[in-house]
Amino acid sequence: MAPQEASKTQPFPWHLGAFDAHCHPTDTAPSLDKIAGMKTRALTIMATRGQDQRLVADFADKLAVTDDAIPALESTxxxxxxxxxxxxxxxxxxxxxxxxxxxxxxxxxxKVDHYRLAISPSPVNDDFIASLPDPRPLSDLLGQTRTYLERYPRAIVGEIGLDRAFRIPGIEMADNGYEKDPALTPGGREGRRLSTYRVDMRHQQRILKAQLNLAGEMQRAVSVHGVAAHGLLFETLEETWRGHERRTPSKRERKRRASVDATHQKGENFEAFEQSSDLGDAKPFPPRICLHSYSGPADTLRQYLQPSVPAIIFFSFSRLVNFSSTSTKAVAAIQALPDDRILAESDLHAAGDKMDDLLEDIVRKICQIKGWTLEEGVKQLRLNWLHYIFGKNLEKKDGGG
Ligand SMILES: [Zn+2]
Structure with a gap:
């Protein structure tokens, strides 16, 4: 339990099973070949745009966790x-x-009408609009996602979200000697200078909400990106579960439950898990939500942890985003979070050693902040990941395995 237990001198217990809750190996498609040799037990790989949905499916065809493999994941x-x-x-x-x-x-x-509405400020530069791809109907995107979710019954929905800070790459190249990497999947920034244009927030919200509804309908977890829009993101998620809030138990009910739970440490949570792991029951909101590379304030964190929230919210942290410059917010968030709501991620664009190293780093960091030994931390984070992906709270069954 001593904090020095988690220090670099201790070997990392990879054998207990470490899981990456959010990463982008399809950004570097040749890195597929490295995955089977990685120390990380399994990767949750995100699609983001037109160019990578098919790639994620290709990776899954070759390396997806199959149902008969789940018992092995559940065992240390x-x-x-x-x-x-x-x-x-x-x-x-x-x-x-x-x-x-x-x-x-x-x-x-x-095309011009669409981009003038979806982009803020409304672009007047026709060359800029011409440089953008022909827009695609939302119904088409949702249809494709649905087909993939049906084909991969353990797949989740991601990466979706809101970003108020992001600016769309422009036409000109940034003056930084960028060299095109042929291994990189197209459709990203590719060395371009950022324009002054952003995606209209209401537009972002509509695209996000439609995908949340689909995840709810198919009872899949989601991985959510939120930057500089923490309040709006909560509101958008809240709209999807409006009318489905969990009723807060009365004082008397709580008292009664407390005595029943005296033998059970986290009784109230258990009941919540039980209800929401009710698969096959379509809802307008996803059963489990991961706020990836969480950078919000403590207030927002409290909103998500209110007992009335009917989805199970996980918070994931990465070395790249959360501990790059100022990390005080992430430290405060990790300190404030219940043990069973934390996930670890690399958020990296290529599979391989660097991805393992980043995951190890963030797990060590979380353990240090939480005062966990590395063994305790890796075990807890493994249970959390299994709960997030498969909706099974194993802690309830076997007390931590
Ligand atoms: Zn991401």
Whole structure:
């Protein structure tokens, strides 16, 4: 339990099973070949845009965790390599949300009309609009995601979200000697200078909400990106579960439950888990939500942890985003969070040693902040990941395994 237990001098207990809750190996497609040799037990791999949905499916075809492999994941002894390494996620990232148009009335706007509405400020530069891809109907995106979710019953939805800070790459190249890497999947920034244009927040919200509804309908977890829009993100998620809030038990009910739970440490949570792991029951909101590379304030954290919230919210942290410069917010968040709501991620664009190293770093950091030994931490984070992906709270069954 001593904090020095988690220090660099202790060997990292990879054999207990470490899981990456959010990463992008399809950004570097040749890195697929490295996954089977990684120390990380399984990767949750995100799709983001037109160019990578098919790639995520290709990776899943080769390396997805199959149902017969799940018992091995649930056991700390499950280090045999006969079991798949990937949980695929399908979805459309807010950075690319302007490329989607909402076709509610089955009306197809012209390219120029669509981008003038979806982008803020409304672009006057026709060359800029011409440089953007032809927009794609939302119904088409949702149809494709649904097909993938049906084909991969363990797949989740991601990466989706809101980003108020992001600016769309422009036409000109940034003056920084960028060299095109042929291994990189197209559709990203690719060395371009950022324009002054952002994706309209209401537009982002509509694309996000449609994907949340689909995840709820199919009872899949989601991986959510939120930057500089923490309040709005909570509001958007809240709208999807409006009318489905969990009733707060009365004082008397709580008292009664407390005495029943005296033998059970986290009784109230258990009941919540029981209800929401009710698979096959379509709802407008996802059963489990991961706020990836969480950078919000403590107030927002409290909102998500209110007992009335009917989804189970996990918070994931990365070395790259949360501990790059100022980390005080992430430290405060990790300190404030219940042990069973924390996940670890690399958020990296290529599989391999660097991804393992980043995951190890963040797990060590979380353990240090939480005062966990590395063994305790890796075990807890493994249970959390299994709960997030499969909706099973194993802690309840076997007290921590
Ligand atoms: Zn990401």
């Amino acid at each position: 002894r499950g280090s045999e390599k006969s079991r798949g390494y990937i949980i695929p996620a399908f979805g459309w990232h807010p950075w690319f949300s302007h490329q989607i148009f909402v076709d509610e009335q089955h009306r197809t706007p012209s």
